[in-house]
Every structure is written in C-alpha cells, then in structure tokens.
Amino acid sequence: MTDTRDAATIEHSLLDLADALDAADPLHAHLDAFADAPGVSAYLDGNSLGRPLKDTPEKLAAFVRDDWGTRLIRSWDEQWMVLPMELGDRIGRVTLGAAEGQTVVADSTSVLIYKLMRAALRHAQETSGTRTELVIESGNFPTDRFMAEGVAAETGMTVRWIEPDPVLGVQISDVVAAISERTALVSLSHVDYRSGALADMPGITTAAHEVGALMMWDLCHSAGVVPMQLDAWGVDMAVGCTYKYLNGGPGSPAFAYLRREHQGVLRQPIQGWWSAADIFAMGPQYAPAGDIRQLLSGTPPITSMLAMQGMLDLIEQASIEAIREKSLSLTDFAVRAYDEMLAPLGVRLLSTRDAALRGSHVTIGHPDFRAVTQRLWSDGIIPDFRYPDGIRLGLSPLSTSYAETLTGVLAVRDALESHDR
Structure with missing residues (x-):
C-alpha cells in the first residue's frame, strides 16, 4: 500500500514514536550515567568507542591518589x-x-x-x-x-x-x-x-x-x-x-x-x-x-x-538480556526510520531486516556517504564511515536513546539532501 503522507507528517510521527519508546524504556535511566559530550547531539559510534561514564574522572583520580600514589608498589601484592x-x-x-x-x-x-x-x-x-x-x-x-x-x-x-x-x-x-x-x-x-x-x-x-x-x-x-x-x-x-x-x-x-x-x-x-x-x-x-x-x-x-x-x-545491574532486548528494539527503530526517511533518497540498507540476526549496529550505503560523514561530524552527529560507501549507526543500548537515534537518521537525510543540491 502506498504511503501518501507528506515528509513532515512522517517525521512528526517518528518523533512521537521515539518519545514514546524512550518513555517506556526500562533502561532509560542509565543514560544519565554517561558523561556529556558538548557539541554532540547524536553519538552513534558506540560500536567503535563507547562513551565514558560520568564518574570515570573521579575514579581515575582516586586511583592516582590512593592505589598508585599512596599504596605505591604495595598495590601489586594487594x-x-x-x-x-x-x-x-x-x-x-x-x-x-x-x-x-x-x-x-x-x-x-x-x-x-x-x-x-x-x-x-x-x-x-x-x-x-x-x-x-x-x-x-x-x-x-x-x-x-x-x-x-x-x-x-x-x-x-x-x-x-x-x-x-x-x-x-x-x-x-x-x-x-x-x-x-x-x-x-x-x-x-x-x-x-x-x-x-x-x-x-x-x-x-x-x-x-x-x-x-x-x-x-x-x-x-x-x-x-x-x-x-x-x-x-x-x-x-x-x-x-x-x-x-x-x-x-x-x-x-x-x-x-x-x-x-x-x-x-x-x-x-x-x-x-x-x-x-x-x-x-x-x-x-x-x-x-x-x-x-x-x-x-x-x-x-x-x-x-x-x-x-x-x-x-x-551491565550487571541492567542484565545482558535486557540490554539485548533494547538493542533489538533500537535497531528495529533505526531500520524503520531508514525506510521512511532515507530509502526514498536512494540509500541502501546493508544490514539484515531480521533483528534476531544482527548485532547492535545498522549499516546503510550511498555513494556520497564519505562526504556526508565529514559534514555530519562537523555538525556534531557522530556515526562512522566504512569503505567503500557505508555509514554504520552504532547503537549502544545503555547510552543511546531512541530520540538520539532518530536525530542521527534525520541528520543523514539533511546532509545527503544538502550534498545533492
């Protein structure tokens, strides 16, 4: 059946869905555990480098102060x-x-x-x-x-x-x-x-x-x-x-x-x-x-x-099973956003549609994606590029929201449309 909705209506529907999924997400509270990244509005590269936790600086400082700085070589035995x-x-x-x-x-x-x-x-x-x-x-x-x-x-x-x-x-x-x-x-x-x-x-x-x-x-x-x-x-x-x-x-x-x-x-x-x-x-x-x-x-x-x-x-608090459930849902949502926002622009889906048969990233392809990735990074949207023409949307369930995922997909659309002009 042909979708007769205009682009603005489709985008609004996806935004509403992202908000509803975030509101219902049992792991949503874990997002607050991760350090803020000023200037970054969507980090979709957790499959390359995970984000630091907010308390990491203090833990490192305590290590330098106590385990290393005070206990010194005794910490090897201890x-x-x-x-x-x-x-x-x-x-x-x-x-x-x-x-x-x-x-x-x-x-x-x-x-x-x-x-x-x-x-x-x-x-x-x-x-x-x-x-x-x-x-x-x-x-x-x-x-x-x-x-x-x-x-x-x-x-x-x-x-x-x-x-x-x-x-x-x-x-x-x-x-x-x-x-x-x-x-x-x-x-x-x-x-x-x-x-x-x-x-x-x-x-x-x-x-x-x-x-x-x-x-x-x-x-x-x-x-x-x-x-x-x-x-x-x-x-x-x-x-x-x-x-x-x-x-x-x-x-x-x-x-x-x-x-x-x-x-x-x-x-x-x-x-x-x-x-x-x-x-x-x-x-x-x-x-x-x-x-x-x-x-x-x-x-x-x-x-x-x-x-x-x-x-x-x-991970232990959330459970690996719950993390997998959110991963399945996140990647499904990314594929849906791809279908409605990117497929009409000639972007190819390079991952399977069966969530049970994929990990926690979705790959999409287009001949202009190398240049598009450079534009995205300069705008604070961070997926990664893989030769020859793929962008990977890496969705780390404990640190990635549905709204952030959609922000990334919409930014790919905007950058691609801008590049084609």
Missing part, C-alpha cells in the same frame, strides 16, 4: 597481581556465559588473536600431520585476516577463505562447505563489523567440532551487547576488545577466553615472565603456568583496566 584474572572472570560471568578461570584481560585484540591462533595451529602440528588449514572469512576484520595470513605463513599452514553473503554474513552451510578433516582451526567474528550480521555461534561451533577442528570467535562487536554461552556452546577460544560496548576507553586491553580443557595443553608463543608457572622464581628456564594466566606475557596495563569496571557494574 590487588594488581590478580586483577587480569579477576576482571576476566567478571567479564566472563557478566557477558560471556563463562565460568571463572577461563577469561583473562591482557594485551591488545591483535596480540591475543595471534597468541591463540598460533597456539591452536602449533597444537595441530604436534598432534596431527593432516590438519593443515585455517578457515576464516574473506571479509573479516583486517586484524583477524592479517593475523591468519601471518600465522599460516609462520606454521606452513594454508588459509581457506569463506565467501559469505555480505548482508547475511557467515552461515553454517558456508562453514560446512569449507571445513574438513584438514581443518585445524575455524576463526570467525560473532558479529560482522560491516553489516552487523550475527553468526550462529552454537551451530557453527558444533559444525567445526564435528570435523575435529578447534573454534575461535572474535567477540569485539558482541561482548556486552549480545548474550552468549561460551561454556555451554563448547567454544574453544575467543577474543574481544573492551573499548566498544564495555566502554573501557581508547586502547583499553582486550580479553581472551580459553576453555579450561585446553589450558596447559595449548601453548601460546609469547613466553613472558607473567605466564611463568612461578612468576618470581626468575629461573633459567621457562615453564608455563597451567591455568589461564598462561595467556599473559608482560606486565599488564593496570591503569587501562579501570574505566571498564564501571560499565560492567551497569
């Missing part, structure tokens, strides 16, 4: 030595469906991906002469692809590429077609960084295990916004960053999950003193720890672990 494991356990419990002793915070995403990939392929070489392939998606985030190629070159393995649908992402059938008894490791992203497509983690993990391969997941675009059960679903290993939906700040360290049965069996390649069985023995030979601490290498970045702790408090 709290810092165990923080990578304790914080990892908390991330595992609150967001990953992982029991304690299997998650650790350390290093960058890139370094942890390298450690786990290298450990998995080394184990395959030591235990099997036939497992010679690493399976990964050709459109995966550059870090994952570059690491896969580098680790394959180091180990003499072959990379087998999956070519999925760009909107729907990797399906179980894509994986089944690529894996075999030659597969050592399958490495995929839970949420596609481009389209937001959500992979079937339990189904794909089971498929990998059926041919005897290990399964590794990149959780950068799902940790903190999509519920998961790493233990129950049999995931072997996973890596995720903490500066997106965990709001740890720019460059905050990543986390790694290694299933308990693989600890002491898989051996990561960067043998630093923090992963030694006796960290203060200072002995002549390296012997790795037998628990999750084996994934550490050098001294962990304690200061960079502070900000995310407040966000974990919020």
Whole structure:
C-alpha cells in the first residue's frame, strides 16, 4: 500500500514514536550515567568507542591518589597481581556465559588473536600431520585476516577463505562447505563489523567440532551487547576488545577466553615472565603456568583496566538480556526510520531486516556517504564511515536513546539532501 503522507507528517510521527519508546524504556535511566559530550547531539559510534561514564574522572583520580600514589608498589601484592584474572572472570560471568578461570584481560585484540591462533595451529602440528588449514572469512576484520595470513605463513599452514553473503554474513552451510578433516582451526567474528550480521555461534561451533577442528570467535562487536554461552556452546577460544560496548576507553586491553580443557595443553608463543608457572622464581628456564594466566606475557596495563569496571557494574545491574532486548528494539527503530526517511533518497540498507540476526549496529550505503560523514561530524552527529560507501549507526543500548537515534537518521537525510543540491 502506498504511503501518501507528506515528509513532515512522517517525521512528526517518528518523533512521537521515539518519545514514546524512550518513555517506556526500562533502561532509560542509565543514560544519565554517561558523561556529556558538548557539541554532540547524536553519538552513534558506540560500536567503535563507547562513551565514558560520568564518574570515570573521579575514579581515575582516586586511583592516582590512593592505589598508585599512596599504596605505591604495595598495590601489586594487594590487588594488581590478580586483577587480569579477576576482571576476566567478571567479564566472563557478566557477558560471556563463562565460568571463572577461563577469561583473562591482557594485551591488545591483535596480540591475543595471534597468541591463540598460533597456539591452536602449533597444537595441530604436534598432534596431527593432516590438519593443515585455517578457515576464516574473506571479509573479516583486517586484524583477524592479517593475523591468519601471518600465522599460516609462520606454521606452513594454508588459509581457506569463506565467501559469505555480505548482508547475511557467515552461515553454517558456508562453514560446512569449507571445513574438513584438514581443518585445524575455524576463526570467525560473532558479529560482522560491516553489516552487523550475527553468526550462529552454537551451530557453527558444533559444525567445526564435528570435523575435529578447534573454534575461535572474535567477540569485539558482541561482548556486552549480545548474550552468549561460551561454556555451554563448547567454544574453544575467543577474543574481544573492551573499548566498544564495555566502554573501557581508547586502547583499553582486550580479553581472551580459553576453555579450561585446553589450558596447559595449548601453548601460546609469547613466553613472558607473567605466564611463568612461578612468576618470581626468575629461573633459567621457562615453564608455563597451567591455568589461564598462561595467556599473559608482560606486565599488564593496570591503569587501562579501570574505566571498564564501571560499565560492567551497569551491565550487571541492567542484565545482558535486557540490554539485548533494547538493542533489538533500537535497531528495529533505526531500520524503520531508514525506510521512511532515507530509502526514498536512494540509500541502501546493508544490514539484515531480521533483528534476531544482527548485532547492535545498522549499516546503510550511498555513494556520497564519505562526504556526508565529514559534514555530519562537523555538525556534531557522530556515526562512522566504512569503505567503500557505508555509514554504520552504532547503537549502544545503555547510552543511546531512541530520540538520539532518530536525530542521527534525520541528520543523514539533511546532509545527503544538502550534498545533492
């Protein structure tokens, strides 16, 4: 049926709907926990860098004043030595469906991906002469692809590429077609960084295990916004960053999950003193720890672990299930606003319409979006641009309102119309 309403009526209807959804949002009060951003009227890039909490400056000041400034080196014995494991356990419990002793915070995403990939392929070489392939998606985030190629070159393995649908992402059938008894490791992203497509983690993990391969997941675009059960679903290993939906700040360290049965069996390649069985023995030979601490290498970045702790408090208060419910609703609302405001201008929807099959961002495309993004940023509307012509609307449920989402979509419309004149 043709919509005969004029543009002003449609916009007014969307504004009313956004106000009603915000009024009914059970998580709406959490918006006040985040720091104000003067000059920014819509921040739609929480899937790249989460906003800081209002109390973060005071927490950092207290750390400098007390834990560091007063307790000084005593804080290592009092709290810092165990923080990578304790914080990892908390991330595992609150967001990953992982029991304690299997998650650790350390290093960058890139370094942890390298450690786990290298450990998995080394184990395959030591235990099997036939497992010679690493399976990964050709459109995966550059870090994952570059690491896969580098680790394959180091180990003499072959990379087998999956070519999925760009909107729907990797399906179980894509994986089944690529894996075999030659597969050592399958490495995929839970949420596609481009389209937001959500992979079937339990189904794909089971498929990998059926041919005897290990399964590794990149959780950068799902940790903190999509519920998961790493233990129950049999995931072997996973890596995720903490500066997106965990709001740890720019460059905050990543986390790694290694299933308990693989600890002491898989051996990561960067043998630093923090992963030694006796960290203060200072002995002549390296012997790795037998628990999750084996994934550490050098001294962990304690200061960079502070900000995310407040966000974990919020996630635990709200519950990851409630956050997912709002994410589904927010992205549905963004798609509706796209249909009514942007589709008539020739903008393409580059994400699936099925909310259950996407993460917490919606991607739209238009040939003029690179220039449009520059205009939006100068006007205080902050989505992000992804080559060649996509804008991602990243909707972080605890810090993003429906009204803010609509403000962003309307600004895209206005900037695009202005650009076309």
